[in-house]
Amino acid sequence: MTEQKKHPIWAKLPAPIAALLDAPWQFSLFKAMSLIEKHWAMEGELEQGASQRVLVSTYKELGFPASDIRACELLLSQRGRLKLETAFLGLYGVDAPMPHYLLEQAANDEEMGARTRAFLDIFNHILYCQLYQSWKKSQINLAGVGARQFDQMVAAIYENSQGESSKLNLASANQTSAAGLQQVLRQGLKQPNLQIADNMVEWQEVTEKPPISAENSVTLGQDSLLGGQVLITGNRVQIDIGPLSEAQARALFPNGKEGKKMHKLLAWHTGSKMAWQVKILIEVKEQHPVPLGECELGISSCMGIVEAHIAQRNFLDSDYQS
Known part of the structure; x- marks a missing residue:
């Protein structure tokens, strides 16, 4: 004193x-x-x-x-x-x-x-x-008074040792729109440029093929189609992140710290019914030839001389569940 x-x-x-x-x-x-x-x-x-x-x-x-x-x-x-x-x-x-x-x-x-x-x-x-x-x-809202205990309580509720205070406020309620989910991910991952597209168009395989008979109504374009695929939209959500540096991008990979956080946030809000995929843009700097060792080819090492460009990595929701 x-x-x-x-x-x-x-x-x-x-x-x-x-x-x-x-x-x-x-x-x-x-x-x-x-x-x-x-x-x-x-x-x-x-x-x-x-x-x-x-x-x-x-x-x-x-x-x-x-x-x-x-x-x-x-x-x-x-x-x-x-x-x-x-x-x-x-x-x-x-x-x-x-x-x-x-x-x-x-x-x-x-x-x-x-x-x-x-x-x-x-x-x-x-x-x-x-x-x-x-x-x-x-008075847990005062700085330094109960802050650590409050984070531990939130972590225990959400089974997360990181103490994700981002699940408070906006993220505490289940989001039912792409705009709301986008704001949650921007806040939780601290990625202001994150974008979510919920209007992706893709081909879906037709697994059930009902037989054609006199009892079944067959109307082309309503209950029948030609081919083995159908064009649908809204079946999958795509999350676009980047461009990011290599270190920031690696943190968002399936085994990265931010990737695990993103998976938990998406699991909380979308559950297991909604499929999603992640597209990460990586800023690859200009690199000179180096001896090949334990470097990962295509990310931190390349064959020949590489000019600066934007690389893209795509992940499915199943990649984050492993």
């Missing part, structure tokens, strides 16, 4: 603390204590309950609490101890679950009331510190 942390510079207060001192009624109790913990209190001070630079007490008046925080001041006689008075809960004051005679005694402006408040403030401060610690466990 540095000396500057123990003894603040009075001429230059942190901006959040100055705002809290100027207008304490604008802050909620949790927000005020979080600012004090970050910008004023010593490390771990609010976790122990025994504080040197912070005192949280209850506002003694019994009137309607217009705000959580009623007052905030620096106690110069106690070497810069910050006193925060709140009307939330407490052992005396308007929201205290205590007998009425004790509330009136604590609200007294005479010496007896001051002694009562000083005694109850010992427990009040510990109560507020414990309440603040319990509040922090539910």
Whole structure:
């Protein structure tokens, strides 16, 4: 702990603390204590309950609490101890679950009331510190507070040790359109140029050939056709990615880290009924002749001299299931 942390510079207060001192009624109790913990209190001070630079007490008046925080001041006689008075809960004051005679005694402006408040403030401060610690466990949206535990919870739900926070928000709902699925993949894979085509036209083999008889209606173009194939559309979704560098493209291959993530996202949204394929464009840089070794021919090594061009790799959904 540095000396500057123990003894603040009075001429230059942190901006959040100055705002809290100027207008304490604008802050909620949790927000005020979080600012004090970050910008004023010593490390771990609010976790122990025994504080040197912070005192949280209850506002003694019994009137309607217009705000959580009623007052905030620096106690110069106690070497810069910050006193925060709140009307939330407490052992005396308007929201205290205590007998009425004790509330009136604590609200007294005479010496007896001051002694009562000083005694109850010992427990009040510990109560507020414990309440603040319990509040922090539910405030997972704050940076550094529960973030790792929240990622682990999401990972456990989706059976993914990577902690895919991309499955929150938009990706948490099953997408039924190509535009929605495209946005999910762009967000999850961080590929803004990713495109999805759901109007692919391809030939489909005709497996069932019903016999022609007098009982069956035979109308060419409706329930019968000539040949063994039929032209259909919408049977498969094609995902176009790229152009990418070789390293980025390899990550999207079936055994790559991003490829596994893409397979999980597509499995979540399309299930096993929708077939899909991936087309990845790879930026192949100009290469000079090198001795053949363990390099992969066609990707990192070639025969002869290769000029810069765009290579294409295609994968089916079955490739990502292995």
